Amino acid sequence: MRALQLQKLTGPDGLVLVDVPEPEAGDGVLIDVVAAGVSFPDLLLTHGQYQMKPEVPFVPGVEVAGVVRSAPAGARVKAGDRVMGFSFALGGFAEACVVAPELAFPIPPTWSFEQAAGVVMNYHTAHFALHRRGQLQQGETVVVHGAAGGVGTAAVQVAKGAGARVVAVVSDERKAEVARRAGADVVLLSRDWQAGVREATDGRGADVVLDPVGGDVFDKSLKVLAPEGRLLVVGFASGQIPSVTVNRLLLRNVSVVGVAWGAFLAQGPELPATIAKDLDALAARGIVNPVVGSVFPLEDGAKALRELESRKAVGKVVLRVKAG
Numbered sequence: 043m044r045a046l047q048l049q050k051l052t053g054p055d056g057l058v059l060v061d062v063p064e065p066e067a068g069d070g071v072l073i074d075v076v077a078a079g080v081s082f083p084d085l086l087l088t089h090g091q092y093q094m095k096p097e098v099p100f101v102p103g104v105e106v107a108g109v110v111r112s113a114p115a116g117a118r119v120k121a122g123d124r125v126m127g128f129s130f131a132l133g134g135f136a137e138a139c140v141v142a143p144e145l146a147f148p149i150p151p152t153w154s155f156e157q158a159a160g161v162v163m164n165y166h167t168a169h170f171a172l173h174r175r176g177q178l179q180q181g182e183t184v185v186v187h188g189a190a191g192g193v194g195t196a197a198v199q200v201a202k203g204a205g206a207r208v209v210a211v212v213s214d215e216r217k218a219e220v221a222r223r224a225g226a227d228v229v230l231l232s233r234d235w236q237a238g239v240r241e242a243t244d245g246r247g248a249d250v251v252l253d254p255v256g257g258d259v260f261d262k263s264l265k266v267l268a269p270e271g272r273l274l275v276v277g278f279a280s281g282q283i284p285s286v287t288v289n290r291l292l293l294r295n296v297s298v299v300g301v302a303w304g305a306f307l308a309q310g311p312e313l314p315a316t317i318a319k320d321l322d323a324l325a326a327r328g329i330v331n332p333v334v335g336s337v338f339p340l341e342d343g344a345k346a347l348r349e350l351e352s353r354k355a356v357g358k359v360v361l362r363v364k365a366g
Contacts, residue, residue, distance in 0.1 A: 045136035046343040046361075049099045054344035054351070062101070063242035065133060067175040070140040072111045073127055077337075078134045079105030081192065082279055087132075088347060096132065103134025104301035106141065106160035107149060108363075117143040117175055118315075123282035124149040128160035128166075130304070135343055137363055144311060147318045149343045150325045157332040158358060160192050160358035162314075163303075165330065168196040169317045171274045171301040172204065180205035185239055185257055186226070187265065190217035191308075192358040193276060195224040195333040197252050203324040206250075209242050211235045213353070220356045224333055239266045247271060257282030267296040276301045319325070328341075333357035 050056035065072070079120045085100045086092035107126040110119050118127050126149050127141035149158040170279055172178040184201045188194040189210030197290050201208045210226035212218050218229045230238035239248055247268035256278035263273050264286070275298060278284075286298055307313060324330040335357030338346040341360075349355045 043137040044340060044363075045101045045133075046103075046218070046340055047099045047101050048088055050310040051088065051098060053088050053309050054085070054347035056088055056098075057102075057344045057347075059341045062136070065140045067112050067140055069114050069143075071113045071117055071125070071127065071143055073106055073125060073139050073141060074111050075106045075108040075134065075137055075139050075363045076127060076155040076365070077107045077159040077362055078103045078340075078361040079107075079163060079192070079257055080159070080172065080338075080343070080350065080361060081105060081163055081349045082277065085347050085350050089186040100284045101133045101136050103139070103361075104129050104132060104134070104140070105159055105161075105163050106139045107155040108139075110146070111138070112134040113146070116144060117146065119146050119148060124155070126161050133361075135340065135361060145314055147314075150322065154334075155327070155331065155336055156334045156360045157358075160334075161332055161358050162194075164192045164196040164358065165200065166314060166317050167193055167301070167303045167320055167334070168200045168252075169277065169320065170303040170313070171276055172197065172200055172206075172250065174313075175299050175301050175305075176250045176252075176272050176274050178204050180207055180249055181207070183207045183243055183268075184211060185209045185211060185248040185263070185274075187255050188253070188279065189224070189226060189229070189254050190220040190356045191254070192355075193254050195220065195357055198224040198226050198319075199324070199330045203320075203329045204208060204215075204229075209239055209248065211242070213290070217356055220333060220335075225329070236262055236266055250274065254271045254279055256280045260284040260286075264290060264296065264298070267293050267294065271296045273298045274301050275299065335359055338361050
């Protein structure tokens with residue numbers, strides 16, 4: 043089968059399209075991949091900068107959508123089903139991929155394969171962040187940084203599904219339109235977003251801030267939290283890992299909360315099914331509707347990763363692996 047293999051830890055240019063043996067299904071769900079999601083961890087993997095450091099050569103990619111070729115007894119999906127899945131073992135940038143049965147889910151009938159390709163990572167992360175870790179309540183105000191990206195658009199929609207008021211922060215007008223389409227109530231440009239949050243909340247501040255950026259954004263986010271506000275740390279797309287002076291938290295009664303959906307699954311294996319059920323309900327109501335940005339053919343995977351690296355991406359960046 044065709045696969046996009048990383049042969050050198052030199053960034054996206056280390057990817058090479060090769061023929062490799064098909065994976066053995068074992069106890070997993072074997073998927074004929076139609077589309078694969080491209081995520082920031084994939085980019086970090088190509089540079090050898092992610093916490094997981096597999097030896098080269100390997101096939102990146104953890105998010106896939108396609109058609110089930112085979113599934114073990116008792117799985118929620120069966121051969122022929124349209125599914126989306128997540129692979130901890132990587133291997134998603136290929137024509138076939140195996141995922142654990144508990145991480146394979148039917149695709150809603152109105153979604154394309156491209157839309158589904160980024161759901162299990164982005165939407166499950168957003169849901170876990172806002173509900174499990176952030177304890178988001180109806181009527182609260184949520185600030186979402188990077189609101190035009192894959193995780194950002196997911197967070198906007200999940201927060202709207204919870205009955206929250208969503209303030210989206212983006213870097214330019216092109217991304218502002220994406221955030222509006224995702225459902226944000228207020229959209230702010232990053233050059234003066236703190237003042238915008240204060241104005242949007244009548245000076246009270248945000249109940250929840252979701253931060254996948256880190257660096258200076260984290261520091262400023264602490265200052266816009268309302269009393270008992272929660273700052274959710276989802277990632278460090280800026281490349282800068284911030285630190286916090288804890289007396290700020292004490293004096294203002296605010297919290298900094300770490301979010302690692304994947305790491306939590308070992309202790310909460312039932313979580314994906316619970317989140318998937320809620321997302322299905324939100325999809326049926328038209329609230330969750332994945333936003334796809336650029337779609338590249340498999341052989342152009344390096345270009346897809348460079349788009350992420352350049353911060354030009356909007357919505358979910360996807361690889362089209364084969365027709366489906």
